[in-house]
Amino acid sequence: MALIQCEDCGRDVSDRAPACPNCGCPIAAADIAATEAPTTVTVSGDKFIGTKALLIKLSVKAIQSLNYKVDAADETSGLVSFTTGMTWGSWSGVSGSIYFDEVEPFHFEASGNAKQNVKGRQIAAFDIGGEAKGKVDKVIQEMRLLASR
Ligand SMILES: [Zn+2]
Incomplete structure (x- = not known):
């Protein structure tokens, strides 16, 4: 688990959270980034x-x-x-x-x-x-x- 910044309010949010607990902004976009194709095994x-x-x-x-x-x-x-x-x-x-x-x-x-x-x-x-x-x-x-x- 990593902390990322909510793109709406800037608060630190877990990258596993479905939405920001502060402002409710969905962080699905971050989810996609987190599962980007690895380049090494x-x-x-x-x-x-x-x-x-x-x-x-x-x-x-x-x-x-x-x-x-x-x-x-x-x-x-x-x-x-x-x-x-x-x-x-x-x-x-x-x-x-x-x-x-x-x-x-x-x-x-x-x-x-x-x-x-x-x-x-x-x-x-x-x-x-x-x-x-x-x-x-x-x-x-x-x-x-x-x-x-
Ligand atoms: Zn937020």
Whole structure:
């Protein structure tokens, strides 16, 4: 919460107040200013604050810094997909996707799913050693690190 000046009477008013308690002037205009699109991604609890475009960019950065391959990054749908390299044994890596849900203006929740690739085929195996899902969590974790830098 921040204090702003009422544009009518000049009194300090909370930017969350629907109207000035002194003169009743609505401060909806201030509300809009307070929710202006952020220009960088920040982390708040388990949510990312930013825009979908910024989050897509950040996730691409996170995927690359983990040496995974970005398959697709779609700013419209908020979906990013990636593939990891060979990991262990006969597995040929993990295909994962991460998507961003806007739960309130400019507040996003990241979630995703992953498939283990086996010899060129994909099988839906979320919990083989937790590895596939672990890659998604790792990317989200890396995004948090990058955002808090
Ligand atoms: Zn006022």
